[in-house]
Amino acid sequence: MRRLAPARLAGAFLLVPGIAFAHESSTGLGPVADGFAHLFLGFDDLLAVVAMAMLAGLGGRALARRVTLALPAAWLVGGVAGWLGFATRVPASATALSLLLVGILVAADRRAPSAIPLALAAGVGLMHGALNGAALAGAGGEALLALAGTAGAVLVVSLLVSRGASSVTRPWQRVAVRAAGSWIAAIGLLYLGWALKGS
């Protein structure tokens, strides 16, 4: 295989169109990279993924695997729905509620049927994805690439965090995961108050 000359590579980057992900900046590396970076440029989506992955990891490796697949898939479906204009009425406070709910479940660390975390993953993925997609409603086809990039980032973070949470063996490690869940729930509750106050 021929190696790409650096100048050609740089030229290719220059020709890739940027995308106007709402409230974010362009990476200059194209819509997939923009979408991937989007997850890390705002705490609302990232914390929801981390909380969901911790909940899945505390439930064991089998559940972690299933949630790791379900969450990005739902994120992508929600994103496409939002982009098509089907989900423009998701209130911002719903994001805060998702952090609060999933964070409390992590902090409580109670055994529950695997259907509950899976349903939560689907709900969280659909809602956050829809908000992402709605922000790209005016964009062209490259929005789908950005949404795929975000779903890819969700997959990576979910995989890493759920793997870590499912590997804890010592009691204090499990408590550390629970404390992180309580922090996320506390952030969600404060954010909910801020969102309701603003509205």
Add this chain to the structure above:
Amino acid sequence: MKPLQASEAPNRAALAAAILLVALPAWAHEGGGQAAGFLSGMLHPVSGLDHVLAMVAVGLWGAQLGAPAIWLLPVAFPLVMAFGGFLGLMGVPVPGVEIGIALSAVLLGVMVATQSRPPLGVAIALVGFFAVFHGHAHGTELPVGASGLLYSVGFVIVTGLLHATGIAVGLVHRWERGRLALRGAGAAVTAAGVFFAWRALA
């Protein structure tokens, strides 16, 4: 590093030129207030000595009580404090917030100084009760224009770190002299709490 070959030089020069020509992203809507929100959230819990002493005292007491309180108090406190913050943000009045904060330092200091060991439920209820006052004070003082989410993130992280500091210091509890030092620290927190209460009432 490999020396530059003559055949590679044009490509590298072109790459350098291309990098120079890349238009920087505009960072539109990135929000200058977001960093301010995060920083204000981080600084708020350490903006008053009364808050700091009470947060650290929670960690000290947890370390004295040992498992499971050492873990449960830091899990419960942020949630209850966030509830207080929620009430403050929603404008729900809580009477005597400043006095409640000062009394939290007094009572938590007494608990540490006397090495009190009440039932776990009582300890959590006591800490949770005072957490509402601390949270309410922070909730009502959210700076205008700050990013609510980033403020909340900074605020919760620093609160958790103050607890962790208390727990880390409280680990000296395993030694005799450490236990004595902890009791002295509890007495100092109580004295400071009395001063804050006197100031709040004056």
